[in-house]
Amino acid sequence: MPLVSTPVRSPALATYLGDASVVSTQYYLRFFEPTAEAASEQFHTHSATWLTPSALGRRSAMTPSSPTKFATALRAFFSQHLPLTRGLSPRTISSYRDTFVLLLRFLATRHVCGVIDLELPHLRAEDALGFLDHLETQRENSVATRNARLAAIHAFARFLATRDREQVEEAQRLVAVPIKRGATRAVDYLEGTEMGAMLAVLSPQRQDYLRDRALLLTLFNTGARVQELLDVRTSDLQLDRPSWVRLGGKGRKERLCPLWPETANALQPLLGATPASTAAGASIFRNHRGEPMTRFGVRYLLRAYAQRARTAPRLPRSVSIHTRLATMCPSGLCLVIARQLDVSSG
Numbered sequence: 001m002p003l004v005s006t007p008v009r010s011p012a013l014a015t016y017l018g019d020a021s022v023v024s025t026q027y028y029l030r031f032f033e034p035t036a037e038a039a040s041e042q043f044h045t046h047s048a049t050w051l052t053p054s055a056l057g058r059r060s061a062m063t064p065s066s067p068t069k070f071a072t073a074l075r076a077f078f079s080q081h082l083p084l085t086r087g088l089s090p091r092t093i094s095s096y097r098d099t100f101v102l103l104l105r106f107l108a109t110r111h112v113c114g115v116i117d118l119e120l121p122h123l124r125a126e127d128a129l130g131f132l133d134h135l136e137t138q139r140e141n142s143v144a145t146r147n148a149r150l151a152a153i154h155a156f157a158r159f160l161a162t163r164d165r166e167q168v169e170e171a172q173r174l175v176a177v178p179i180k181r182g183a184t185r186a187v188d189y190l191e192g193t194e195m196g197a198m199l200a201v202l203s204p205q206r207q208d209y210l211r212d213r214a215l216l217l218t219l220f221n222t223g224a225r226v227q228e229l230l231d232v233r234t235s236d237l238q239l240d241r242p243s244w245v246r247l248g249g250k251g252r253k254e255r256l257c258p259l260w261p262e263t264a265n266a267l268q269p270l271l272g273a274t275p276a277s278t279a280a281g282a283s284i285f286r287n288h289r290g291e292p293m294t295r296f297g298v299r300y301l302l303r304a305y306a307q308r309a310r311t312a313p314r315l316p317r318s319v320s321i322h323t324r325l326a327t328m329c330p331s332g333l334c335l336v337i338a339r340q341l342d343v344s345s346g
Contacts, residue, residue: 037166070120072288073160074100081159089252099152100138106131120160124339125173128153132177150177155279196221207288214266215285222247224258226295234271239264 055114067075080090082096088310106124108115110130128150135141135149145149157174195216204212218229228247238247243259259267270284 010273022071059198067120068117069164070118070123071116073120073163074156076163077156077159082155095148096152096155097159100156102135102149103131103153106134120164120167120170123174124170125177128174128177132180143180147179150179153177194309198305201305210266210269211285212305214263214270215298215301216305217260217263217266218245221260221263224257225249226298230283230285230293230295233281234284235281237267237271237284239271 021150037077039284058194078093078097082093088096104115107118107127110127111118111122113122131153131342132146132150135146136143141149154175154177157171161171199213199216202209202216206212218224219226222229222245228249231248232245238244239259243261244256244266245259246254246256248254267284285293285298287297
């Protein structure tokens, strides 16, 4: 059987073999004659069925020539409605994006089709309830995470109702899916002595001693959430008296928090290690590779130092906020600070 060498057949053979280009296919076929003969034989066998005009017609009929209404609505939802019309923050948009990544996979499995074949009728209230149940039972997500995913679906349903009048009824049913109430956990916090114990186990011989000490002091001083602290840039700090740090919280709210003299002194060496070319917009806390630290890295450090100090077997995500409140309650300031930090949202 002749080898496939004509310009007409070579692109199809390259696709069949999974090569990146026709040049790669021809290159390997020149040096591996047995492989070329086998590939040519299999290609001629299969191409007799899927390269015929009728087969090509069936494939084009199965694959839509234009995006579906679902795809078009999703694109407008994420590219225009969320950032421009509603002005949501990048983190909120990323959260909604993650929701729909999971939702599209679930719908494709539920309706036995590909993600690109999904249509608006595939997203009904029953499908949304099934997705939420899947999150809790299969993925073992908490009620809070389940409600966060539902909020993204509600936002898309409201957008869909204003875009396509044929979908108003089903959008109303999606919006009617209720938020689930869950148990409220007790608030954990560290006492002042426990904070001191965690600082005491820091070893000056460690390479990251200055960074870790400044990190712990700033967390305990400001009561900031971990991500709020990691978002602090050099331009957000004033270490001369009066010392303060600018923190950006949820809802893009900003607040100025005073710094203890000990905290300001601990942060000063970190500013000297920041490259001058990027000082204004550079992150304060960096890892060994010079990259900004992540909240997962900070969580690892907090747990490691807590275990060494034997202060707390488990640290909640808002431990610094609640620790600061616990230290201020004897002075009567905890209610004012709690309202400023909005600790009810975690």
